Amino acid sequence: MTIVGTxxxxxxxxxxxxxxxxxxxxxxDPRLEGALHVTYVRSTVASGRIESIAVDGALAMPGVVxxxxxxxxxxxxxxxxxxxxxxxxxxxxxxxxxxxxxRFVGEPVAxxxxxxxxxxxxxxEAVYVDIEPLPAVVDLEAxxxxxxxxxxxxxxxxxxxxxxxxxxxxxSDDSFFxxxxxxxxxxxxxxxxxxxxxxxxxxxxxxDGDRVVMWMSTQAAHSARDSIAAAYGLxxxxxxxxxxxxxxxxxxxxxxxxxxxxxxxxxxITGRPIRWFETRTENMLAMGYGRAQVHYATIGGDRSxxxxxxxxxxxxxxxxxxxxxxxxxxxxxxxxxxxxxxPHIETRARSFVTNTVPxxxxxxxxxxxxxxxxxxxxxxxxxxxxxDPVEVRRRNLIQPDTFPVTTAVxxxxxxxxxxxxxxxxxxxxxxxxxxxxxxxxxxxxxPVAMGIGVSVYVEVTAGPAPGGNEFAKVEVTDEGRAxxxxxxxxxxxxxATTFAMIAAEQLGMSIDDIxxxxxxxxxxxxxxxxxxxxSTQLGGSAVFEAAGSVVGKAREVAADLLExxxxxxxxxxxxxxxHVVGSPAVSKGWSDVAAAAxxxxxxxxxxxxxxxxxxxxxxxxxxxxxxxxxxVTLRRMITCDDAGTIINPIIVEGQRHGGxxxxxAQALLEEVAYDEDxxxxxxxxxxxxxxxxxxxxxxxLVSMQTPTPNNPLGAKGVGExxxxxxxxxxxxxxxxxxxxxxxxxxxxxxxPQKIWTAIAEANE
Numbered sequence: 012m013t014i015v016g017t018x019x020x021x022x023x024x025x026x027x028x029x030x031x032x033x034x035x036x037x038x039x040d041p042r043l044e045g046a047l048h049v050t051y052v053r054s055t056v057a058s059g060r061i062e063s064i065a066v067d068g069a070l071a072m073p074g075v076v077x078x079x080x081x082x083x084x085x086x087x088x089x090x091x092x093x094x095x096x097x098x099x100x101x102x103x104x105x106x107x108x109x110x111x112x113x114r115f116v117g118e119p120v121a122x123x124x125x126x127x128x129x130x131x132x133x134x135x136e137a138v139y140v141d142i143e144p145l146p147a148v149v150d151l152e153a154x155x156x157x158x159x160x161x162x163x164x165x166x167x168x169x170x171x172x173x174x175x176x177x178x179x180x181x182x183s184d185d186s187f188f189x190x191x192x193x194x195x196x197x198x199x200x201x202x203x204x205x206x207x208x209x210x211x212x213x214x215x216x217x218x219d220g221d222r223v224v225m226w227m228s229t230q231a232a233h234s235a236r237d238s239i240a241a242a243y244g245l246x247x248x249x250x251x252x253x254x255x256x257x258x259x260x261x262x263x264x265x266x267x268x269x270x271x272x273x274x275x276x277x278x279x280i281t282g283r284p285i286r287w288f289e290t291r292t293e294n295m296l297a298m299g300y301g302r303a304q305v306h307y308a309t310i311g312g313d314r315s316x317x318x319x320x321x322x323x324x325x326x327x328x329x330x331x332x333x334x335x336x337x338x339x340x341x342x343x344x345x346x347x348x349x350x351x352x353x354p355h356i357e358t359r360a361r362s363f364v365t366n367t368v369p370x371x372x373x374x375x376x377x378x379x380x381x382x383x384x385x386x387x388x389x390x391x392x393x394x395x396x397x398x399d400p401v402e403v404r405r406r407n408l409i410q411p412d413t414f415p416v417t418t419a420v421x422x423x424x425x426x427x428x429x430x431x432x433x434x435x436x437x438x439x440x441x442x443x444x445x446x447x448x449x450x451x452x453x454x455x456x457x458p459v460a461m462g463i464g465v466s467v468y469v470e471v472t473a474g475p476a477p478g479g480n481e482f483a484k485v486e487v488t489d490e491g492r493a494x495x496x497x498x499x500x501x502x503x504x505x506x507a508t509t510f511a512m513i514a515a516e517q518l519g520m521s522i523d524d525i526x527x528x529x530x531x532x533x534x535x536x537x538x539x540x541x542x543x544x545x546s547t548q549l550g551g552s553a554v555f556e557a558a559g560s561v562v563g564k565a566r567e568v569a570a571d572l573l574e575x576x577x578x579x580x581x582x583x584x585x586x587x588x589x590h591v592v593g594s595p596a597v598s599k600g601w602s603d604v605a606a607a608a609x610x611x612x613x614x615x616x617x618x619x620x621x622x623x624x625x626x627x628x629x630x631x632x633x634x635x636x637x638x639x640x641x642x643v644t645l646r647r648m649i650t651c652d653d654a655g656t657i658i659n660p661i662i663v664e665g666q667r668h669g670g671x672x673x674x675x676a677q678a679l680l681e682e683v684a685y686d687e688d689x690x691x692x693x694x695x696x697x698x699x700x701x702x703x704x705x706x707x708x709x710x711x712l713v714s715m716q717t718p719t720p721n722n723p724l725g726a727k728g729v730g731e732x733x734x735x736x737x738x739x740x741x742x743x744x745x746x747x748x749x750x751x752x753x754x755x756x757x758x759x760x761x762x763p764q765k766i767w768t769a770i771a772e773a774n775e
Contacts, residue, residue: 013516014512014515014516014522015512015513015516015656015658015659015724016657016658016659016660017512017659017660018659018660018661019508019512019522019659019661020508020661021505021507021508021661021662022505022507022508022511022522022523023501023505023507023508032255032256032258033255033256034210034213034228034255034256034257034258035210035213035214035215035226035227035228035255035288036210036213036286036288037255038215038226038255040226042217042219042224042284043215043217043226043284043286044284045283045284046215046217046283046284046285046286047076047125047126047277047281047283047284047285047286048124048125048126048127048128048130048131048285048286048287048288049122049123049131049270049273049274049277049285049286049287050122050123050125050128050131050132050134050135051119051120051122051123051135051270051289051293052119052120052121052122052123052135052138052140053116053117053118053119053120053293053296053297054113054115054116054117054118054119054120054140054142055116055142056113056116056142056144056147056688056689057113057114057115057116057147057149057366057367057685057688057689057690058112058113058114058115058144058145058146058147058148058161058366058689059112059113059142059143059144059145060111060112060142060143060145061109061111061112061113061120061140061141061142062141062142062143063139063140063141064080064120064121064138064139064140064141065138065139065140065141066078066080066138068137068138068139069123069134069135069137069138072130072133072134072137073130074125074126074127074130074134075123075124075125075130075134076124076125076126076281076283077122077123077124077277077280077281078121078122078123078124078134078138079108079121079124079273079277079280080108080110080120080121081106081107081108081109081110081120082110084107084108084273084276085276087244088107088242088243088272088273088276089104089105089106089107089242090104090105090106090242090268090269090272091103091104091238091241091242093265093266093267093334093335093371094332094333094334094335095171095333095334095335095337095338097171097176097338098170098171098329098333098337098338098362099162099165099170099333101162101164101165102162102165102170102332102364103332103333104332105269105331105332105333105334105369106269107119107269107272107273108120108121108122108269108273113142114161114331114332114366115330115331115366115367115368115369115689116296116689116690116691117293117296117297117368117691118297118331119269119270119273119297120140121135121138121140122273122277123135123138124277124281124285128286128288146159147366147688147689148161148168148365148366149365149366149367149685149686149687149688149689151303151304151305151326151327151328151363151365152305152326154168154328154363154364154365155168155169155326155361155363157169161331161364161365161366162364168363168364168365169361169362169363170329170333170337170362170363170364171329171333171337171338171361171362172360172361173325173341173344173359173360173361173362174360178340178344178360179340179344179358179359179360180356180357180358180359180420181357181358181359182322182324182357182359183357187320187322187355187357188309188311188320188322190319191311191312191313191319191320192312192313192314193311193312193313193314193392193395193396194309194310194311194320195309195310195311195388195391195392195395196307196308196309196310197307197308197309197387197388197391197756198305198306198307198308199305199306199307199308199383199384199387199758200305200758200759201302201303201304201305201306201379201380201383201759202302202303202677202681202682202683202758202759202760203300203301203302203303203328203367203370203682203683203684204300204301204302204303204373204676204677204681204682204683205263205294205295205298205300205301205681205683205693205699206259206260206261206262206263206298206300206301206371206373206374207294207295207681207696207699207701208258208259208260208261208263208264208294209258209259210228210257210258210259211228211288211289211290211291211293211294211298212228212264212268212270212271212287212288212289212294212298213227213228213287213288213289214226214227214228214270214271214274214286214287215227215274215284215285215286215287216274216275216278216284216285217278217284217285218275218278218279219251221249222249222250222251223239223243223245223249223250223251223275223278224251224253225239225250225251225252225253225274225275226252226253226254226255227252227253227254227267227271228254228255228257228258228260228264229252229254229257229260229264229265229267229500229540230257230260230264230265230500230502230540230541230542231265231266231500231538231539231540231541231542232252232253232254232500232529232530232531232532232535232538232540233252233498233532233535233537233538233539233540234265234266234539234540235252235254235267235271236250236251236252236532237250238266238267238272239252239267239272239275242272243275243276247532250532251531251532251533252531252532253530253531253532254500254529254530254531255530256502257500257502257503258502258503259503260502260503260541260542261301261373261374261673262301262371262372262373262374262376262542263299263301263371263372263373264502265335265371265372265540265542266334266335266371268297268298268299270287270289270297271287274287291695291696292694292695295683295691295693295694295695295699296368296691296694297368298368298371299330299334299336299368299369299370299371300330300336300367300368300370300371300373300683301336301370301371301372301373301374301376302373302379302380302677303327303328303330303336303370304325304326304327304328304340304343304380305325305326306323306324306325306326306380306384307323307324307326308321308322308323308324308384308385308387308388309321309322309323309388310388310389310391310392312396313396314396315406316392316393316396316398316402316403316406316407317406317407318351318353318389318392318403318407319353319354320353320355320356321347321348321353321355321356321357321385321388322356322357322358323347323357323358323359323384323385324358324359324360325340325343325344325358325359325360325361325380326360326361327339327340327343327360327361327362327363327370328362328363328365328367328370329362329363329364329365329369329370330364330365330367330368330369330370331364331365331366331367331368331369332364332369333362333364333369334370334371335370335371335372336369336370336371336372337362337364337369337370338362339370339372339376339377340360340362340377341377341475342376342377342378342381342471342474342475343360343377343378343380343381344358344360344381344420345420345421345422345471345474345475345476346377346378346381346382346422346469346470346471347381347384347385347420348385348418348419348420348422349381349382349385349386349467349468349469350404350408350409350427350429350467350468350469350627351385351389351404351407351408351409352407352408352409352410352413353407353418353419354419356419356420358420366689367685367689368683372542372543374670374730374731374734375470375731375735376542376543376731378470378471378731378735379674379677379731379734379735379738382466382468382469382470382735382736382738382739383738383739383742383759386466386467386468386739386740386743387739387742387743387756389403389404389407390743390746391755391756394750394755400465400743400747401433401437401442401465404433404465404467405430405433408429408430408433408467409424409427409429410430411427411428411429411430411431414426414427422471422476423476424469424625425622425624425625425719425720425721426625426655426717426718426719426720427469427625427627427653427717428653428717429467429469429627429629431715432467432627432628432629432651432653432715433465433467433629433651435651435713435715436465436628436629436630436631436649436650436651436713437465437629437631439631439649439651439711439713440631440633440647440649440711442463442631445463445633446463448461449461449462449463453751458637458638458639459635459636459637459638460635460636460638460748460749460751460752461633461634461635461636461748462632462633462634462635462636462743462744462745462746462747462748462749462750463631463632463633463744463747464631464632464633464634464739464740464741464742464744464745464746464747465629465630465631465632465740465743466629466630466736466737466738466739466740466743467627467628467629467736468627468628468629468630468732468735468736468739469625469626469627470544470625470626470627470728470731470732470735471623471624471625472543472544472545472548472623472624472625472626472727472728472729472731473543473544473545473548473549473621473623473624473728474543474623474624475623476622476623477622477623478549478620478621478622478623478721479539479543479545479549479620479621479623480539480549480618480619480620480621481497481498481499481538481545481546481549481550481552481553481618481619482497482498482535482536482537482539482553482616482617482618482619483495483496483497483498483510483550483553483554483556483557483616483617483619484496484535484536484557484614484615484616484617485514485518485557485558485560485561485614485615485616486561486611486614486615487518487561487565487601487604487605487608487613487614488605489605489606489610490602490605491524491600491601491602491603491604491605492520492524492525492526492601493514493518493520493524493525493526493558493561494525494526494527494528495510495511495514495525495526495527495528495554495557495558496528496529496534496535496536496616497510497527497528497529497535497538497550497553497554498529498535498536498537498538498539498540498550498553499529499538499539499540499541499545499546499549499550500529500530500538500540500541501529501541501546502541503669504541504546504662504666504730505659505662505665506527506529506541506546506550507527508522508659508662509546509547509551509658509659509662510527510550510551510554511525511526511527512658512659513551513554513555513558513658513724514554514558516584517555517558517559517562517584518558518561518562518582518584518587518601519582519583519584519585519586519587519588519601520587520601536616537618543728543731544626544727544728544729544730544731544732545728546728546730547658547724547726547728548621548624548655548719548721548722548724548726548727548728549619549722550619551658551724552619552621552722552723552724552726553617553618555723555724556617556619556723557615557616557617558615560615560617561613561614561615562582564608564612564613564615565582565589565601565604565608566580566581566582566589568604568607568608568612568613569582569589569599569603569604571607572589572599572603572604572607573589573590573591573597573598573599575591579591579592580592583595583598586598587600587601588600589604619722621721621722622721623721624655624719624721624722624726624727624728625719625727626652626653626654626655626727626728626729626732627653627717628650628651628652628653628715628732628736629651629736630648630649630650630651630671630674630736630737630739630740631647631648631649631650631740632645632647632648632649632737632740632741632744633645633646633647633649633744634646634741634744634745634748635748636745636748636749636766638749638752638770640763640767641762641763641764641765641766641767641768641770642763642766643679643745643763643766645675645679645706645707645708645741646708647708647711648671648675648707648708648710648711648737648740648741649710649711649713650667650671650710650711650712650713650733650736650737651713651714651715652667652712652713652715652729652732652733652736653715653716653717653727654716654726654727654728654729654732655716655717655719655724655725655726655727656716656718656724656725656726657714657716657726658724658726660714663729664712666729666730666732666733667710667712667729667732667733668710668733669730669733670730670731670732670733670734670735670737671710671733671734671737672702672707672733673702673733673734674733674734674735674736674737674738674741675702675706675707675737675738675741676700676701676702676760677734677738677759677760678737678738678741678742678745678759678760678761679702679706679741679759679760679761679762680700680701680702680706680760680762681700681701681702681760682699682700682760683699738759741761742757742759742761745757745761745766749766749769749770749773752770752773752774753773753774754769754770754773757769
């Protein structure tokens with residue numbers, strides 16, 4: 012029975028489309044009856060010294076049960092989740108509630124506990140926080156100059172130098188580019204972006220005796236459990252973490268935040284269940300943003316179009332404290348060469364703190380930055396040597412007969428055919444016709460300029476190297492059905508369908524006979540979670556291996572029923588029946604085997620470990636740019652994305668669509684912005700331009716499959732590919748449209764104002 016690779020409708024959708032999902036804020040669990048509600052008082056200045064916090068006015072208001080400040084917290088309660096121990100302690104140890112200092116607008120200062128949620132909003136406004144403002148630094152490059160020090164005890168804003176970790180090569184002197192006929196340098200900005208999940212952060216908790224039960228909107232239930240246990244000095248068995256349906260994460264919900272860490276303490280001191288659900292403005296103020304890097308990139312080669320040298324200096328914004336976002340250069344550095352065979356590469360990377368929200372992962376997490384910079388440099392190099400950008404890319408692509416290939420920075424790519432993806436995308440786009448149209452419109456002097464952009468990308472999934480692991484357990488029930496327990500966690504990725512398909516093909520069952528269980532640390536023994544496009548290649552492979560082990564155990568039972576040797580018994584996966592080789596007339600089904608098996612024996616678990624994989628592809632963007640207004644219309648988006656073996660084309664297409672939309676958004680619209688004093692100016696969806704269908708064409712998807720040898724499924728990740736390959740293609744297309752006017756570079760997001768300004772400056 013062939014299930015893998017077929018178009019199977021998502022098992023999750025009927026419930027979502029009829030009764031609806033159950034998010035954390037929707038919970039009606041009896042253990043939460045009589046729950047109190049938490050509202051956080053937040054800093055209104057980006058940098059300052061707390062002189063006093065007056066809570067009496069709030070305590071006197073209706074429904075207020077408690078007001079908690081840093082002075083009321085137990086000693087040692089702090090936020091370590093998502094932090095990297097390599098950072099200096101003063102930058103690493105973010106307080107749960109700010110005490111003596113505040114370091115970004117939105118930092119929690121106090122927690123107001125009320126009977127009803129609406130009462131908390133009024134009471135929070137009655138908490139008076141006297142803050143003496145101090146100088147703030149928001150700009151990443153300004154922070155690198157150490158003119159304003161954010162953590163005085165550290166003495167510098169540099170949180171981490173990756174060269175000291177052996178993760179960057181370091182720089183030599185200017186002789187590095189000697190012998191290059193052409194050398195081009197460019198500063199490339201990767202703006203701050205909000206993941207903007209439709210479901211904002213939400214959590215609830217209650218103490219069940221000496222045990223914490225917590226519900227939370229998270230991408231990684233087991234690591235959230237471990238964070239709570241570590242914060243409160245508990246064994247992990249004393250924490251039960253449940254993740255209900257989750258309405259989007261995109262990286263920002265991998266790790267816990269202070270607002271969530273504090274809830275068990277509030278439940279303990281009040282003796283009541285506690286619930287917290289943030290507003291959209293709070294989400295935009297205090298949930299970690301992504302990207303936030305500036306690259307200084309230099310590319311060198313000869314006038315024949317051969318790129319021989321590349322150097323990139325990465326500056327990363329950690330925000331006010333060290334979280335995983337400040338460490339994401341670990342993904343950027345191994346991928347700086349992209350799809351190109353560049354023999355000489357030098358890298359440097361440093362993270363700096365700023366008076367902004369601590370940064371987190373966001374779809375692609377370090378890889379979009381590497382891709383955008385190398386693709387921008389390839390365009391600039393092509394323009395300088397007078398060659399077509401596609402031709403320059405083609406001349407420098409890593410060839411398929413060299414895989415597995417080690418790049419100049421030591422990254423080992425598993426499999427690929429980059430030129431084939433380029434050819435397939437260009438053919439689907441009709442590149443000759445597009446070029447002819449562009450030529451005609453330019454000759455006619457059309458004020459609406461047409462541009463074509465191409466990017467060829469490779470990314471790492473389930474990485475960085477050496478790879479990762481995930482847990483799965485498969486059991487056959489007494490009725491002859493199956494349950495899959497997975498340490499991965501779906502927040503839109505459709506594990507209930509994908510993992511059921513993998514198990515069904517192994518077991519010879521219908522996917523309707525397979526239940527997938529996830530997101531409950533009492534039911535699933537261990538797990539890592541879903542991020543970094545890791546779930547199918549690791550979690551799916553774990554299901555594959557565990558299901559195979561169950562079949563092996565079932566063959567032993569079936570052999571007794573068939574009075575044969577186990578080695579002579581096979582499972583016909585088309586029918587789901589066990590029979591002796593060559594004698595299918597006499598057979599036993601799963602229900603027969605389950606009835607004869609010792610109770611609980613048809614079960615197997617597997618902790619799958621594997622090297623990471625390297626999906627790749629080519630994106631082609633076609634845009635119209637109004638040179639009189641700066642407005643951009645994305646006419647076409649053609650993508651060839653290769654994610655190895657495809658389990659379910661429908662789900663993969665959905666992931667590709669979502670990634671492309673976010674990639675276009677980065678190119679044209681979205682940016683978390685602050686004024687020079689550190690005040691957010693994008694605190695809601697009126698100010699932060701989340702992309703919608705109105706700005707997007709129908710995507711044209713080209714299929715290509717190059718399996719990886721690194722897991723039994725041959726699968727690579729696909730959840731982030733669209734957000735990695737799409738942005739440089741759109742950026743390239745806009746600049747291509749404006750190139751006859753003398754425009755050579757515009758940083759993303761390429762807003763109408765930026766484009767209009769670039770045109771005006773070129774005219775001058």
